[in-house]
Amino acid sequence: MNIFQQNSLYEFLFINPWPWWFGGVLIGLFVPFFYLTANLPLGVSTGYGNLCRAVLPDTKLEALNTPAYRKIFTWRVFFIAGIILGAALARILSGDYALVTEMGRFGATVTHSFSLTAVWFFSGGILLGFGARTAGGCPSAHTIHGIPCLAPSGFVATAGFFAGGLFAVNLIYRILF
Amino acid sequence: MRKPYMFLFPGMIFGFLLSRAGFSDYDLFMDMFLFTNLKLVWTMFTAIGVAMLSMYLIRKFRARSLTGEPVRIKIKSLHRGTLAGGLIFGVGWGMSGACPGTVLAQLGEGKIPAAFTFSGIVFGIYLFAILYPRLKKLGVPLE
Numbered sequence: 001m002n003i004f005q006q007n008s009l010y011e012f013l014f015i016n017p018w019p020w021w022f023g024g025v026l027i028g029l030f031v032p033f034f035y036l037t038a039n040l041p042l043g044v045s046t047g048y049g050n051l052c053r054a055v056l057p058d059t060k061l062e063a064l065n066t067p068a069y070r071k072i073f074t075w076r077v078f079f080i081a082g083i084i085l086g087a088a089l090a091r092i093l094s095g096d097y098a099l100v101t102e103m104g105r106f107g108a109t110v111t112h113s114f115s116l117t118a119v120w121f122f123s124g125g126i127l128l129g130f131g132a133r134t135a136g137g138c139p140s141a142h143t144i145h146g147i148p149c150l151a152p153s154g155f156v157a158t159a160g161f162f163a164g165g166l167f168a169v170n171l172i173y174r175i176l177f
Numbered sequence: 178m179r180k181p182y183m184f185l186f187p188g189m190i191f192g193f194l195l196s197r198a199g200f201s202d203y204d205l206f207m208d209m210f211l212f213t214n215l216k217l218v219w220t221m222f223t224a225i226g227v228a229m230l231s232m233y234l235i236r237k238f239r240a241r242s243l244t245g246e247p248v249r250i251k252i253k254s255l256h257r258g259t260l261a262g263g264l265i266f267g268v269g270w271g272m273s274g275a276c277p278g279t280v281l282a283q284l285g286e287g288k289i290p291a292a293f294t295f296s297g298i299v300f301g302i303y304l305f306a307i308l309y310p311r312l313k314k315l316g317v318p319l320e
Binding site: 013014017018020021022023024025026027028029030031032033034035036037038039040041042044045048049051052055056059061062063064066073074075076077078079080081082083084085086087088089090091097098099100101102103104105106117118119120121122123124125126127128129130131132133134135136137138139140141142143144145146147148149150151152153154156157158159160161162163164165166167168169170172173174 | 181182183184185186187188189190191192193194195196197198199200201202203204206207210211216217219220221222223224225226227228229231232234235240242243244246248249250251252253254255256258259260261262263264265266267268269270271272273274275276277278280281282283284285286287288289290291293294295296297298299300301302303304305306307309310312313317318319320
C-alpha cells in the first residue's frame, strides 16, 4: 500500500472494477485515438500471423506471405507486446499482481487437472486463431472497430462470434458440466 | 508513429483498458453468455456507441491524423468466410473465455492457462495457412 491508495480517485481508477459506462467510453475512444495518432484501424488478430512467421520464418504458405507478414517485427507485434505489458501494469497498480493457475470458475466446474486445462484452452485457442483468420478479424477489428465504422462485415462477424459463444458456453455450463 | 516499437505505447493503453474494464475476466464472459451478468454487454454497447459517434465526427470534419494525412477509414470485406469464421471463433471464445486481444491481457495479469490459449491461436493461424488453398476455393480471401 502506498500513500496514493488512500485517495478515492486512485481506488476508482486502479483498484475497484470499473463501472460498465467508464470502461465502455474509454475503449470506445480508443478507436478514434488509434486513427488520429497512427491512422490505422484497430485490430489484434493479424499480428498473431507475424508471430507464426517468427516461429516459421521460411514458410512458403501463401496465407503467411501476405504484405502484412513480409516482416516479422511489424507494429502489430509491438502492439501485442504492449497489451501484455499494459494489463500487467493494471494489476501492479492495483497492488495484487499474482500468478494464478486457475481460470475463474473453470477449474471448479469443468476440470481441476492442469493437463486437461492445457488441452482445453489450447483447443479453444486453435478455434480462435482459425476462426479469426477465416472471418478476417477478431472482436477488436470486427466489433469494436467494424460496427462503429458501419462495416457490413463487422455486423455479420459479430453475429457469428456471439452465436458461437452462446452455443458453446450454454452447452458447457448448462448441459455438459 | 513511424517506428514499429512506438506501438508498445498504444498497446499498453489498450491492454490497460481491457484489463480494467473487465474484458480479461473469464467469469464475466461466461456470465455474459449465460445471461447471469451482462456487464460486458453494456460495456461493449457503450464502446460501440462512443466509437460510432467519434467516427462520424472524424468523417464529418475530415479529420487529419498526427501522421499528417487525412484519416483513412479501412473496413474489412464481407465474404463467404465472415459468418463461418465468426461461428468457429465464437466456439473458441466460449471455450477459452478470451479473444485474441483479451488473452494478451490475461497473460499480462499472470493467468497461466492464457498461455495455452495464446499458443493455440498461433497454431490455429498455422492450421488456417495450411488449409488456405482449400478455403480459397470456397471464397475466403486473405486480409
